[in-house]
Amino acid sequence: MTLTDLLGTELPLIQAPMAGVQNSALVLAVCRAGGLGSLPCAMLGADALRAELEVLQREAAGPWSLNFFAHQTPAADEAREQGWRAALAPYYAEFGLDIDSIQPGAGRRPFDAETLELISAYRPPVVSFHFGLPEPAMIEQIKGWGGKVVSTATTVTEGLWLQTNGADAVIAQGLEAGGHRGHFLSTDLSLQMGTFVLLPQLVAALDIPVIAAGGIADAHGVAAAMALGASGVQIGTAYLLCPEATTSALHRAALQSEAAQHTALTNLFSGGAARGIVNRVMRELGPMSDLPPPFPLAGTAITPLRAAAEKAGSGDFSPLWAGQNVTGCRAEPAESLTRALMALVG
Structure with a gap:
């Protein structure tokens, strides 16, 4: 099955969820272009999450994704x-x-039963996770309403674990990627690989779609990932200067x-x-x-x-x-940027 068939999108592109620098506006823009827009939810309280879900359900032009963290909060x-x-x-x-x-x-709240109950009323088409997956019963409930489950792997061992435990697709997060590493089986950073090293190894090891992430900032990078066997790409940094992003003025200046x-x-x-x-x-x-x-x-x-x-x-x-x-960061509408990123993909 192709990634577009799995997700129900026109393009095999996922906009990476980026907490603190985006809301539903970026999600909607990417969806209008035919990609899968992603909403970061780990830092949203129940009321804020519900408000964003109302917007997505009402205005999204196609499938969209919610992203949560599946970490275990450590004892103080x-x-x-x-x-x-x-x-x-x-x-x-x-x-x-x-x-x-x-x-x-408030920190970052791990996905829990209360959150699952809240989102179940909206039946999000895709639910993605960072730091592994929640317990199997939660995965089953998401799949019960037809939702697809995606999670991040930073090693082949993590990819195999995700496939065994219910992921429908795996994001191969290379060491180049911005934001938090998605590792969850080991915190040993010496095990982390670059995108174009990790990607073909995961493609060879898994039977489900593998999505390349990390260091991909333009159409040539997308084409290279697809040539190495990726079913699609996940891109975040390139969107940070888009008007739909909520990136602060200080952050925008630093990026440029x-x-x-x-x-x-x-x-x-x-x-x-x-x-x-x-x-x-x-x-x-x-x-x-x-x-x-x-x-x-x-x-x-x-x-x-x-x-x-x-x-x-x-x-x-x-x-x-x-x-x-950061060479792909452009202060242009996310809809046109999405199309430009996929220009070399047939």
Whole structure:
């Protein structure tokens, strides 16, 4: 089965869900072009999610996808938290902030029964996951209304696990990709591969469609992925400058600067490895550090610094997510960008 047959789309392109820089407007634009628009849901409360679902159900021109995280929230470690706060204390003093006033944040909520009940009324055509899959009963319920299940693999072992546990298609996330790594069977970054290394290995190992993601920013990149056996592509970074994206002015400026040529994996913003443009806090604390609590707990302490710095016009403490290839970022409508990305695919 082709990816377009599986998803019910015109084009074998998925717009990557990008929390914090998009809402349903980007989803709708990609759907109008014939691709699969994706809504990031892990940071949405019930009311906000319901409001977005109403828009998608009413206005989407074709199938659309909801994306959730399937992680397990770790237990709080007070010693680790205090160590993290101590590392950030000099920055708090710099901005005149009270480190003792930090309040627990909403963080990123894993997919659960309450969320499943909420979305079931809307029967989303596709539900995708990061960090594995939820429990089998939840997968069965999604498939029960005709929904397709997609998840991210960063190794062949993860791809095989996803196929065995109910995924209808697998996203091969290369090391070049922006945002959070989707690894879930191991956090050993030495196991992570580039897109065009991982992709053919997953294609050879799996019996379900494999979608290439990471470093694909133009029509030639899409064609190369398809030539290596991809059933389709997932693209995120290229959409960050589109008017339908909610990317901040600071983030947009960074993407168009020389700084965007230097990205790195960092765990400073959430506790999980994610690729973004290198900024001050990444340089001074080191992009990957033993200091932050595990995902997603690290975000609570760094968020006030981000807010204070951004208010002062600085992205020094902001997660400026981006993949290694920003050359495809264009300030043009997402609908026309989607068509341009697929121009060489017959």
